[in-house]
Amino acid sequence: MVFISVHADNGGDVIFCSSDDVRFYIRCQDLEYLTEGFPAGDQISSSEVVPLAEKASTLELLFQFTQRNTPLPDLDDVNFKQLMDLAEAAEKYVVHSAIRVCVMRMKDFLDVEHAEEIFNFAARHNGHESLIFAVAPMFVGKELEDVAYIMPADLYIPWSMYREQWLKILSHLTCPLDVFNPNSKKKLWRTRILAAKREIMANPQLIHHLEELIELEKDTRGPKGDDDMNAVLFLWRDGIVEQVKRMRTLKSFVLEHRQRKAVI
Template sequence: MLARHKVDVPASIPASTQGEGDVQRQPLCPSPECQLSVDVVLLSSCGALIGAHRKNLDDFGDGFPSDDSITDSTDPVKLTEDEETLKLLLLFMHKQIYPKVSGLSGDQLFALAEAAEKYMVFSAISACNVFIETNPKAFPVQSMFYGAKFEYPDIADAAAPFTIGKTLANIRAYANNNDTVVYAWLQYREAYIQVAERALTPTSTLHVGGREVPHVCKGWKKYLAATIPKLPRTTMNALSLFAKGEFDLSVYEEHSDLECPPCRMLAKSWRNDVRDMLEEVPSFHTFL
């Protein structure tokens, strides 16, 4: 398991809102319905002050400063998350209906999910994970990295097939220096590249009595002339179709109504090879 971080209460904090003579007003709790009194203040990475409740931080999470460590302190607790993420996270730390995560942008969703993991807010972890796993097409690259980082193989595996049509630059944009995952992705995509090679390359030899015998036949030429234009033009095109689940194996049989049995056999084995290779690509998490 990955280590979750305890947050240190800073010895001193910026006191910009506490000038001498100012009337101190407690920042509000982000939950509009909340009747609890604010007894701890969080300071976001962007400098926003957010009201919270010590008991809720303890009851709903693990990793926020404990009651003991902040008993005598009225200093805001400086955290590395942004204001929106902290406010959302706090909504998951009240006895109330939790907010939906389905409307969040990818950046917001994964910032929330990462913060939930860091502070072990299981209500938010569950909401994020259910959405991410059941919507792998929504943010496939971020989902893949998230699943890999926090050891959710099902999430990583659900998302990974939707990333194989991406470029390495697309992947690295979300890598956050996680080279292990990038390397795993390259190996995973390599397996699909091999499928693409077979998908785009006909074999014109038959196995006969342990020998490879080229099949020279007008029918085969005709079949290839009709079939090849219907295939993806490039390996990347093929990968994109695999990624979207839109590669149609029936293309190999559309023109295989041939008089010649060896021709029929070649067409069928082409289709079956591609089908089998697609099914046999290992799950993404096995490369991690």
């Protein structure tokens, strides 16, 4: 095996070895002061090498948060995979400063591609409701059975109510034009509305961009009336847009749920 000594010249009196055989020399007093998950100094001899399950690249970042009187790394150059590996290690070894910085950095990756992994991390580790609230608009389309066993128990009822309002609006995304006397324009609108609904199901955040997904030409608006196709479409779409504007956040449902529980 090949060992590389990292921080060997900093007076470290505890030796850790990564899963890929890199040794880290860390000051025991710093670990006891800044972390809660590493073995205490009196449990480790000065000559003992403590194996850790994480790779050197993760530990190199993590141990930067365990040195007193040194600036914390900002993680600006860390990619998503590296960030999540670091966050899991920080939770495992209870390195509070690293946890805080990781959670802040995760908010730079809030998109459909990373939503599920961020949600799963936040749900597994208590105290990260801000991440769940932030990712909720992207994750609300998930089936309840997919989140029921990872969702914090205190959030299950609020999440169900939050998701229900999204489903109700989604159910209204059906073409409002009558099916009688079909013509090419009606068929085109049904196709466009169905395509918009599919886009929203794939990326729930798009429900807030309904006017762009279902674009209507204002100069074609005819007189209000059931027999005027444009008037019907405008009335239908604008009504759904108003419903979307009234949608409540997950956080509001959570606060209401806790207030109600407090008075029971």
